[in-house]
Amino acid sequence: MAEIIPNEDKEYSVLLDKIGQRIDQGKQEVARALIKSMLGTYWDMGQYIVEYEQDGKPHAIYGQQLFKRLSKDLTLRYGKGYSVPNLYNMRQFYQVYKDGYEELLSLTWSHVCILMRIENPVEREFYQRQCIDEKWDVTSLNRQKKSALFLRLADNKDKNEIIKLAREGIVIEKPEDVVKDVYTLDFMNLPSNIVIDETELEGRLMKQLGFFFLELGKGFTFVGEQYPMRINNKTFKCDLVFYHRILKCFFLVDLKIDEVEHKDIGQMNMYMGYFAEEVNEPDDKPPVGLILAREKDELMVKYATYGMDTNLFVSKYELYLPDENELRKLVEKALNDDTEIEN
The missing domain is CATH 3.40.1350.10 (Trna Endonuclease; Chain: A, domain 1)
Known part of the structure; x- marks a missing residue:
C-alpha cells in the first residue's frame, strides 16, 4: 500500500500549492489561447463575408439569404455557433475593428459583441479601456453602459478632456x-x-x-x-x-x-x-x-x-x-468642436 503523506507536512503543502498554481496558470493560458483563436477566426470570417458582399460581381444570393445559407451549411458541417445573428456579429466585428483587434485579446466574445454596438468610437474606446484595465465582466460592462457612465463623466468636459478620458480611462491621482x-x-x-x-x-x-x-x-x-x-x-x-x-x-x-x-x-x-x-x-x-x-x-x-x-x-x-439622449447631445457637441486635439 502506498504511503500517505500527511497534510501537515509543510514540504508537501508547498509542493501541492506549487502544482496547483501551475495548473491554474495553465488553464489561464489555455483560455487566453482559445479566446485569441476564436477572435481571430471570427474576424477572418467577417472579412471573408464583407469581401464577398463587396466583390462587385453579381451573386445569386444577397443580404439575409446569404447569411441563412451560410448558417445552414456551416452548422451542418461544423455544428453549433454559426447562427444567422452570430454571422452578422462576425461581419460587424470586422467592420468595426478593421484595423485590428489585438487589444481585445483579454476580453470575451460577449464583451466584443457589446462594445462593437457602441456607435461613437470615442465612447467605445472608453468602455473598452475600462474593461481591460478594470477587468469588468459582462454584467459590469452592461451595467456601466446602461447607466451612461461615459456620458456622465464626459459631461462638462471639453473636447481634449473627453478624448483623454476615452484613451486613458479613469485615472485616479486625487480625490477629485x-x-x-x-x-x-x-x-x-x-x-x-x-x-x-x-x-x-x-x-x-x-x-x-x-x-x-x-x-x-x-x-x-x-x-x-x-x-x-x-x-x-x-x-x-x-x-x-x-x-x-x-x-x-x-x-x-x-x-x-x-x-x-x-x-x-x-x-x-x-x-x-x-x-x-x-x-x-x-x-x-x-x-x-x-x-x-x-x-x-x-x-x-x-x-x-x-x-x-x-x-x-x-x-x-x-x-x-x-436622460441619455440629452447627455449624448452635450458630449457630441463638445466632440464636434473645432479645437485641435492635443497629443
Whole structure:
C-alpha cells in the first residue's frame, strides 16, 4: 500500500500549492489561447463575408439569404455557433475593428459583441479601456453602459478632456478624480411613488453593495456601516465608511434623503477630523468626506464649505437613469468642436 503523506507536512503543502498554481496558470493560458483563436477566426470570417458582399460581381444570393445559407451549411458541417445573428456579429466585428483587434485579446466574445454596438468610437474606446484595465465582466460592462457612465463623466468636459478620458480611462491621482457630481442608484429598483428614510436607503445600498461599488468606481474597500465615533461621551455614526486603496485614505459617506443642510456639512467635517486624528495610520492620507443628498443648493454649499477642507464633497444622487439622449447631445457637441486635439 502506498504511503500517505500527511497534510501537515509543510514540504508537501508547498509542493501541492506549487502544482496547483501551475495548473491554474495553465488553464489561464489555455483560455487566453482559445479566446485569441476564436477572435481571430471570427474576424477572418467577417472579412471573408464583407469581401464577398463587396466583390462587385453579381451573386445569386444577397443580404439575409446569404447569411441563412451560410448558417445552414456551416452548422451542418461544423455544428453549433454559426447562427444567422452570430454571422452578422462576425461581419460587424470586422467592420468595426478593421484595423485590428489585438487589444481585445483579454476580453470575451460577449464583451466584443457589446462594445462593437457602441456607435461613437470615442465612447467605445472608453468602455473598452475600462474593461481591460478594470477587468469588468459582462454584467459590469452592461451595467456601466446602461447607466451612461461615459456620458456622465464626459459631461462638462471639453473636447481634449473627453478624448483623454476615452484613451486613458479613469485615472485616479486625487480625490477629485474619484468623486462624481451625480451618482446613479437605479440598481435599487425603487418605485417612483415610494418614500423611504435614510436607514432604509442605507439598507438597500448594503444589499446591492456590488453595484454600489461599480458606481463608486475603482479602488474602494468596504470598512463598515454606522461607524461609531465617541466624542466627549457622545456617540456619532457615519453611514458608510470605505478605504480607497489607490488614494490611501478613508472615504466617509453620509446619506441624506432630502436636500443637504449646512449642519450636515459641519457634521461631516467633524467626522473627517475624527478620522484624521483618531483612526488614520501614519502613512494614511487625509480622509475624504462625501455627503450624498437627493437635492443640493449650490450656493448654500459654497458658503457652508468656505474655508473648509477641500476633501469634503457634496454630491447628488438620482434613483433613475439619466436622460441619455440629452447627455449624448452635450458630449457630441463638445466632440464636434473645432479645437485641435492635443497629443
